[in-house]
Amino acid sequence: MLSVVVAPWAGVAEPVFVRNPDVLHDAASTMKVAVLAALWRSGVNLDADVPVVNHFESAVGGEFGNNQDYDSDPLPWELLGSHVPLSLLAERMITHSSNLATNLCLARTTPRAVADVWRRAGATRSSTPRGIEDYAARAVGVNNLVSARDLVRLIRSLADEPELLGLLEDNDFRVDLAAGLPPNTRIAFKNGWIPGARHCVGLVHPYDCPPYLIAVCYTGPLASGADRADPAARLLARVSAAVWTRRHEICSSA
Template structure:
């Protein structure tokens, strides 16, 4: 299943393909966690303990696996502390799973649900943390739609978008753009799923937002060498070529 949503920045969509079909969120849900944390009123410079023991959404406990995490830095701080702001940045820029669950533990699932609600999302939700196996076993999954991912980006404040500009995983949608193009983006990948959403700032045209969600056999689960990532890059490249005509 391939879902696409494309719109001028904070304008009416110009392309919708399966845009309201839910996909497993993978790491795109981290954007909603970021927004919830930044709007919580919590002191982001507050050091919090770095641990790997989390309360499941269905009761009991679960832990993250270092082998499933793309960012080793927070793992090196186990047993110590780290500022929330730093953890939030690693959650987005390096897609840290451990940092995500530490941030989610600070704000709670209801705060993330409020972010989705205020964005106007209709088919997306974040009822659990990353790798919450007990919740997953009973069918409690984080889900997103392409249209909702655009709505989510459009709802972000400037400081939240600035964090997304630091994303180091310049694959899928970002890979379809000319090098150096200013982009605020977040992607997510697991076996069978590749999702990405990006706010693109061309120098010669108005900014636009593109979200693509793919579920299927092309998604290998690899962070870079993924046929689904190449598919998303081709879509992004085709949109870029038509950037001057993206009017409602």
């Protein structure tokens, strides 16, 4: 299943292209944007030191932990047992897609706060009811889900929070949508991958026309779950490249 939404960035313009925009996909790491926004808006002191641990409260009771082998970022694991600024964890959650950092950030906010991020964005279907690798919750149907339309709405909701968009521009995984753009094209984006699913949402700033939003979600056998060498990542790059060739039409048709 391939879902695509393309929309102008300016104002509240409707998408100019949609394909399966409201189909739900496993959120993978795209949900980390909602966690970031919830943490930022909570007023918590991001400079405060917090303990780096690997035990978290499950959404259905009990505790769970992350598996280092499934994490794309070694740094938080090297910091286990120490105290670090919460801002560092928030940064690694986005720039290096750290699962451990994500759950540590979730522990400093609330599921209700994350749900409110989606609500304020105007999302109608997406939700983030549990942490990453909370398998007990997943076993009873408590899942993190996103649609391409809601991901575009989520990024649009950050318009007045340039600090968050700036963090998304520092994403280290320059694959998926970024790989389909000319070198050095500015893009604030978050990708996510698991076996069977590959997604990416971004705000693209072309050099010769107004910026635009794009979200591509893919669920299917092409997605290997590799962080950079995933065949599905190349699919997303091709979609991004095709949209780029028609970038001048996005705002003119809005």
